[in-house]
Amino acid sequence: MEGAEKRAVCLLVVEDDPETRSTISSVVARRFPDITVRVAENGQVGLELCKEFRPVLVITDINMPVMDGLRMIEEIRAVREETRFIVMTGYSDRYHVENSSQLGISGFLVKPVDLRELFTASEKCLKELRHPDS
């Protein structure tokens, strides 16, 4: 079962605020019931979980202790190119993050996060993964 669990499609939520982290992972899990949702509280843990569970999509915050979101994305990209990223940022971080667009981020969500936008962006990523040529 463990192997099957590992092979199941995985989605990772990386967010240092506990309340936000639990709410987002909860609504995402209910929206995409076939996907396993995992959580990490900072970039470092996020990177480790990526290596272990190979999520297809990572929804992440930017400002986090230990390792911030952008660095985590860089590190994950180095290991696994296909991973899709959706970034949740505060207004003041937006320009900073958008300028690092060479990282190939699939979606930018400005806080407070609108769940409809989150779902739309996530669906788009998952669709691309299922049908990479379309």
Add this chain to the structure above:
Amino acid sequence: MPSFQNIPVLIVDDRPENLVSLQELLRDLELDLVQAHSGNEALRQALHHDFALVLLDVQMPEMDGFETAELLRRNPKTRHFPIIFVTAGLREERHLFKGYEAGAVDYLMKPIEPEILRSKVRVFCELYRQRRELERVSLELERKHEELKLKHEELAQQNRKLQDTYQELEEETAQRLLAVEELRHKDQIMLHQGRMAAMGEMLNNIAHQWRQPLNVLGLKIQELGLSYDLEELTPEQLHRNINKVMEILRHMSQTIDDFQNFTAPDKEKCRFSGKEVVEKTLSLIGESFRAKGVVVSAESCDEVTIFGYPNEYRQVLLNILMNAKDALAERHTEGARIVVRLWREGERSLLTVTDNAGGIADEIMDRVFDAYFTTKDLGKGTGLGLFMSKVIIEKNMGGRLSVHNVPEGAEFRIEV
């Protein structure tokens, strides 16, 4: 008896023996007797002396006494000479003289009686003497007058100078007052700028403080909607979310209160808890510092009561923490840490803020508290924070604010 020494008197007679006789008669008066043997000679002599008296023989050949006298009277230089005609006494002769308007005229009858002669001569000599005396006094007065005028002019000049100097002083004073006023104005502007800068920092803090709570509020409310759409909404979830939202709103409201308290100027000194200030301030900036990767902690903070201005003390602490945070960010310090300690030493409270940003360079250590001194790029730092902090702690609260390097970084020390 007054001396008639050397008073010039002219005696005119064509007969030498008469002249000798006159000389004898007047010897004891010690006059400066000038003799003339004719009218012409008399006129010549008259031009060389200022005679007190002219004893003029009437009966002379060529030009008689009257004619000579008339000529004397015609010349402005000699007009005023008193004349005594020595005459044989013919009354008709007197009418021949036409010079009465100017000067004295008197007569001596021949044969001359010595006392009468001497008496008349004395009178005119006395007049002469007095006239000369008057002249002398008059000249002296004039001289004195000139002197006084000069002195007066000098005084007037000095007075003018004094007036000018006084005016200059007045202007200078006015300028000085203006300068002082300007300085006071500048001081106020600086104070204001300092406050504005502090407020700017606080606004940034609020932004950070509210970012997550706002996000969570949004999620909680959307979560309810989602659950309802999926027909999974339970009363427990509803109330749980409601409670969560209220809790967050209270927290956000608290931030506003803290902010307002922070910027309100203290009216008077009071006792306040140092530990509380530390905790409050740390909670205010905790979020934004964490976001920058800086860990702030309070260690060994005793219950210390401080007597001073709490809000201003808070401002100073905040300012120092901000400085430390900026230094850490600038130097990209790994494992950035700031430690705040508070304890009591005798009568005083001691608070230290220690960072591990590597310390302050020796060259600038002395200038760290100077107004307008900053190591930040143009537009980034106002250079007012530490200066104002020093003013607040040292001038307003009678304490001491200092900094020194410790092995890992810099340590600011507040003593009140």
